Amino acid sequence: MDINVLESRPAGYAYLLDMMDLTGMPHWHTSFVSSSGTHKSKVQNGTIEDIYPIRYWPGEKVGDHLEFVLKYDGVNLGLLVRIFEKVSQDELTEFIKSKPTGKYARRIWFFYEFLTGKQLPIDDLTCGNYVDALEAKDYYTVQDGEKSSRHRIVNNLLGPKSFCPVVRRTEKLAKLDSSDLRKRCEDIVTAYPPELLRRALSYLYNKETKSSFEIEHIKPNASRTEKFITSLELAEKEDFCEKERLIELQNRIVDPRFKDSDYRVSQNYVGQTVAYQKEVIHFICPKPDDLQSLMEGLIESHKRMKARNVSPIIHAAAIAYGFVFLHPFEDGNGRIHRFLIHNIMSLQELVPRGLMFPVSAVMLKNPADYDASLEAFSRPLLQLIDYRLDEMGQMTVENATACWYQYMDMTAQSEALYEFVTKTIEEELVEELSFLANYDNTKKAIQDIIDMPDRLIDLFIQLCLHNNGSLSTRKRSSHFDFLTDEELSTMEQAVRDGYNKTE
Structure with missing residues (x-):
């Protein structure tokens, strides 16, 4: 069809998904090319729609639209893997060989082999500069990524093939400065006497524990509360993001009858009963068969970010939200998700020693924002899952869904966590410390009377x-x-x- 007879036509992801009859998680950027006019851009609800003039039209070939994707639409690993499953290897090989040193062709080649595990019949490159898989100005990346000499690409992705989140450097996250956040904490700490801070720490552990349970409408007994506090106290010293430690943590914080000895083996979902045998489904977890690989990838991604200087907020958001979306246990996933935020921010030294952020208290006070951070992933995911429920409420997922959990865009969750942490430092922490300082002064005044x-x-x-x-x-x-x-x-x-x- 001649582009000139059309007012506008989808390009990039929109073109490829339509041509291949594919569906996927909504992407933050959609492109069209118009037969007339100039470049127009529309921003709505965090998504961008660009209409480009006709000179941007890439042509009819898959390779040309994949190059357009990397130039204008951005990297969406989940969509790329679906496209790569459908594309002709011969067509892709021909495109890459036609631009042997082009950085976009090399990135397409690298992403194809990284995501599919298949090798195209192309000889290794022997010369040329290395380019990053992701542009560091546009995405959060690891430092000193591995060099793939075959593609002359530096793999600076946040995770392995089995779990590789992507976080974009948005305008909101551009304000994120970990050293500045830590300095603000240190300024707060130095404003109060050490004895008051020691008392405050005990109070903050209690507040965080109570808030984390309360988010799930749970009233824990004294024993479970104490166990959670003990774990929080360890969070600044020990890394809990490994399988044995996560199981141990789950066993500590749930009712003893619901302890797990391994990851779940049943299909889990989050929903509510609205009538007899009528459920409203809010979130569907990965299939049990996919879970082992996903969790291994999440733990490897955590180690990769920890070792390679990724911002603590981005690291904590990707792993903690990733954990709750994978939902590896029958019970306790939400509390462990919030616990991991503390664990990672402490390990990454965002939180000064002897202090803790009652982030759950801020989430509890801002439930709409917290729900929105979860629904940014869970709501569109529901549209992609074919499932059935039997009369006992047991769910069966009938289509392949692993890639949507493997390649999450965690930008919305990172932005939300950044807001929660900022409010924790500037409001919650200051309020609690001021309250205790005022209490000490008031108590002394009363004792004088x-x-x-x-x-x-x-x-x-x-x-x-x-x-x-x-x-x-x-x-x-x-x-x-x-x-x-x-x-x-x-x-x-x-x-x-x-x-x-x-x-």
């Missing part, structure tokens, strides 16, 4: 704070009838002064 047990001082401050700086008549008669009117008035004023409360 009357020398009473710490338990009663704590109770007095709490009751006053719950009543805008004053003690109610009922609470006074039930707990503090021994106070004179003058003592009560002076103590209430001490609370108001300590916490800037007005009558």
